[in-house]
Amino acid sequence: VLTLDSKPCDQDTQRPVINTSLAIRLVLDRAATTQEAVDLLSAYDMHAMAGRDYHFFINDAAGDARVVEWDPRDPDRAFKAAPVRQVTNFYACYGDEVLPNQKNGELGHGKERAVAIADVLDAHVGAQDEAVAWKALRAAAQEPNPEDITSNTQWSVVFDNTEPAAAITLRRHWGNVDAFAL
Incomplete structure (x- = not known):
């Protein structure tokens, strides 16, 4: 969302x-x-x-x-x-x-971020895995801007589309990823 x-x-x-x-x-x-x-x-x-x-x-x-x-x-x-x-x-x-x-x-707004994601995906065609997903999310992340409510990447999640599992990081803390499985 x-x-x-x-x-x-x-x-x-x-x-x-x-x-x-x-x-x-x-x-x-x-x-x-x-x-x-x-x-x-x-x-x-x-x-x-x-x-x-x-x-x-x-x-x-x-x-x-x-x-x-x-x-x-x-x-x-x-x-x-x-x-x-x-x-x-x-x-x-x-x-x-x-x-x-x-x-x-x-x-x-944010088309430049969608383009950044597309660039990462295009550079890794055929090898799109969790590492590529994280690279794409990092490329599109935003620092907070108090003038714009949508400018802050609050969380980034990589979902496993075949298993009930996901990995999440909050506020662009890329080295602190929590994995969850149901």
């Missing part, structure tokens, strides 16, 4: 309502694949929490990776699911309009 610069989504299309935290729980509990997650989330009206807007990066063991977001330019905030390898704090559905190293209004 990543914070966006747009107004918080508050759909009202008469579908059941879900919020940001419940969307994560729904996907974890009921979706075995990215497609199942997309199908589940598309059946709900989204109500973003905490006065912020969000989108979700979802991938599965088969390598199906998509970003799920609600179109900020559509008055009904239409649901979108775009195939991606990486995403940061901008709308992937408008990725061609987002410029690096600047704010892009409601479309977001």
Whole structure:
């Protein structure tokens, strides 16, 4: 889940309502694949929490990776699911309009960080493992900026897509990684 610069989504299309935290729980509990997650989330009206807007990066063991977001330019905030390898704090559905190293209004920012991730992934085609994932996360990490709520890399996680396991570090402490398995 990543914070966006747009107004918080508050759909009202008469579908059941879900919020940001419940969307994560729904996907974890009921979706075995990215497609199942997309199908589940598309059946709900989204109500973003905490006065912020969000989108979700979802991938599965088969390598199906998509970003799920609600179109900020559509008055009904239409649901979108775009195939991606990486995403940061901008709308992937408008990725061609987002410029690096600047704010892009409601479309977001951070394209330079997505490009940094892509560069790492492109340099390691065929050998993408946990070490490459950490290298990509380091390339995209941000130092805190008190003027921008989304500027601080609070945590970085490498998930195992075939086992219920993950490794996490907080606040860019790359030498202090905790591994978890369920």
